[in-house]
Amino acid sequence: MKDHHAVLWPHHGIFGTGSSIDEAFGLIETIEKAAQIYMLIAKHDIQQRITDQELADLVPKPLTLFQKKESSTYKHRLTS
Helix, strand or coil: CCCCCCEECCCCCEEECCCCCCHHHHHHHHHHHHHHHHHHHCCCCCCCCHHHHHHHHHHCCCCHHHHHHHHHHHHHHHHH
8 A cells, every 4th residue: 555544445454554553553443433524424515614724714823932932931931
């Protein structure tokens, strides 16, 4: 499996790979949970929609260097 870490075989199961058994099992669990959620919602109409821009707006913006310094100074004051 050169380009993919998981394969879904309908009516058979999931095959997953990873750098460890834990990583492979985590991938398989994630796929299984996503499939369960999909099956629960597939028969329902989507009540709300979110645009790509609205989704992007939800992502926290990276802190500037000044904000990071201020944040660590504040943390230092709390622990001192």
